[in-house]
Amino acid sequence: xxxxxxxxxxxxxxxxxxxxxxxxxxxxxxxxxxxxxxxxxxxxxxxxxxxxxxxxxxxxxxxxxxxxxxxxxxxxxxxxxxxxxxxxxxxxxxxxxxxxxxxxxxxxxxxxxxxxxxxxxxxxxxxxxxxxxxxxxxxxxxxxxxxxxxxxxxxxxxxxxxxxxxxxxxxxxxxxxxxxxxxxxxxxxxxxxxxxxxxxxxxxxxxxxxxxxxxxxxxxxxxxxxxxxxxxxxxxxxxxxxxxxxxxxxxxxxxxxx
Numbered sequence: 001x002x003x004x005x006x007x008x009x010x011x012x013x014x015x016x017x018x019x020x021x022x023x024x025x026x027x028x029x030x031x032x033x034x035x036x037x038x039x040x041x042x043x044x045x046x047x048x049x050x051x052x053x054x055x056x057x058x059x060x061x062x063x064x065x066x067x068x069x070x071x072x073x074x075x076x077x078x079x080x081x082x083x084x085x086x087x088x089x090x091x092x093x094x095x096x097x098x099x100x101x102x103x104x105x106x107x108x109x110x111x112x113x114x115x116x117x118x119x120x121x122x123x124x125x126x127x128x129x130x131x132x133x134x135x136x137x138x139x140x141x142x143x144x145x146x147x148x149x150x151x152x153x154x155x156x157x158x159x160x161x162x163x164x165x166x167x168x169x170x171x172x173x174x175x176x177x178x179x180x181x182x183x184x185x186x187x188x189x190x191x192x193x194x195x196x197x198x199x200x201x202x203x204x205x206x207x208x209x210x211x212x213x214x215x216x217x218x219x220x221x222x223x224x225x226x227x228x229x230x231x232x233x234x235x236x237x238x239x240x241x242x243x244x245x246x247x248x249x250x251x252x253x254x255x256x257x258x
Contacts, residue, residue, distance in 0.1 A: 006244050008191055009242055014031055014034070014230045015219055015230065017035070018022075018162045018230050018231035019228065019229055019230075019231055020231075020232065021162075021238060022162065022231065023162050023163070023164040023167070023231075024117050024162060024163050024164065025163075025164045025165065027092050027093050028165070030093075034133060034230050035093065037226060037227055037230055037232055038163055038166070038230075038232065039090065039093060039095075040125070040160070041158075041166075041227070041232055042086050042087075042089060042090050042166065043090070043125040044105035044125045044126070044127070045082075045083075045086050045099075045122045045158075046083045046086050046087050046090065046125075047083075047104070047126040048105045048125075048126045048127045048130055049079045049080070049082045049083035049086075050079075050080065050083045050101070050104075050126075050192065051106045051107075051124070051126040051130035051131075052079050052130055052147070053075075053077075053079035053080040053083065053106070054106035054107035055074050055106075055107060055109065055130060055133075055134055056072065056075055056076050056079070056134070056140060056144070057076045057107070058107065058134065059072060059134055059137060059139075059140040060072045060076065062136055062137040062140065064137055064187075064190065064191075068137075068187055071183040071186075072079070072140070074180075075144065075180045075183065078176050078180070082173050082176070082177075083101075084101075084108045085172075086166065087100060087101065087174065089165055089169065092165075104122075104124040105218055106124075106126075107229070108122075109131060109132060109133035110131045110132065110133075111133075112133055113130065114131065114132065115213055116128040116131060116132075116214075117160060118214045118215075118217055118218055127215040128211070128215065129143075129147065129208075129211045129212055129214065129215050131206075134210060136258075137187075138191055138197070138200045138201055138204050139204045139207075139208075140158060141184050141187040141188050141191060141201075141204075141210055142179060142185075142188065142201055142205055142242070143204070143208050143212075144181070144184035144187075145181060145184040145188055145251065146205070146208050146212045146248060147180075147208075147212055147215075148177060148180050148181030148184055148210060149181060149244055149247045149248055149251060150212050150215060150216070151173075151177045151180075151181070152174070152177065152181065152247070153240050153243045153244045153247065154240065155173065155174040155177060156174070157233065157234060157235055157240060158170045159171045159174065160231075160234055161231070161232050161233075162230060162231030162232055163232075170256055187231060188201060188255060189255060189258075192255045192256060192257065198255075198256060198257070200237070201255075201257055202257060205252070205257060209248070212244075213244070213245075214248040216237045216238075216240050216241040216244065217237040218236045218237065219236075219237055220236075220238075221236070221237050224236055224237060
C-alpha cells in the first residue's frame with residue numbers, strides 16, 4: 001500500500017477497506033487469508049493460459065493457410081507470455097517460477113467424452129475446459145472464439161482486482177486477448193463460407209459451448225462471497241455467465257451460427 005492507503009486502511013478492518021475499492025500493492029502488506037485467495041486466483045489463470053497455449057500449439061499445422069498459421073502461432077506465444085506475466089507476480093510471493101512452468105504436463109488432455117462439468121481435475125489449477133482435446137482446425141477456431149469471449153468478460157472483472165500489480169497485468173493483457181478473439185472470428189467467418197464448414201462449426205459449438213459455460217463456476221458460489229470480501233471479485237458468476245451468453249449470441253448470429 002502507499003502511505004495514503006496505509007493511513008486509510010488503518011482506520012477500518014482490512015476486508016471493509018478492500019470491499020470498498022481499496023488496493024494492496026506489495027506482498028509485505030497482504031494478510032495471510034487474503035494471500036491464499038489471491039494466489040489461488042493467480043494459479044488458476046497461469047495454469048489455464050499454459051494449458052491453453054500447449055493445447056493450441058498442436059493445431060498450428062492444421063491451420064488453413066499461412067495467415068492462419070501465423071495467427072495460431074501468435075495466440076500460442078502470447079498466451080504463454082500472459083501466464084509468465086502473472087507467474088512473475090507469484091514469484092514475488094515465493095513461487096519457484098522455473099519449476100512451476102514445467103511441473104505439470106500442460107498438453108495432456110482427457111478423453112473427448114469425459115464429463116468434468118465445473119470440477120477441477122488433476123494436480124494443476126486449469127479450468128476444466130482445458131482438459132478436453134482439440135480435434136482439428138475448426139474445433140480450434142470455435143474454442144478460441146468461445147473462450148476468447150469468456151476471457152473478455154472475465155478480464156473486465158479481474159481488471160478491478162484489489163491487488164494493484166495484478167490488476168495492472170490484467171488490463172495490459174485484455175487487448176491482446178481481444179485480438180485473439182478477433183483472429184478467431186476472422187477464421188470462423190472463412191470457415192462458414194461453405195455449407196460444409198458451417199455444419200462443422202455448428203458441431204464444434206455444440207461441443208464447446210457448454211464446456212466454456214461451465215468455466216464460469218457455480219451459481220450462488222460461496223467462494224465468490226469470500227473473494228468479494230477481499231475485493232478480488234465484484235460481480236457473481238451468474239452475471240458473468242449472462243454477459244458471455246449475450247456476447248456469444250451477438251458474435252455468432254451474423255455468421256448464421258446462433
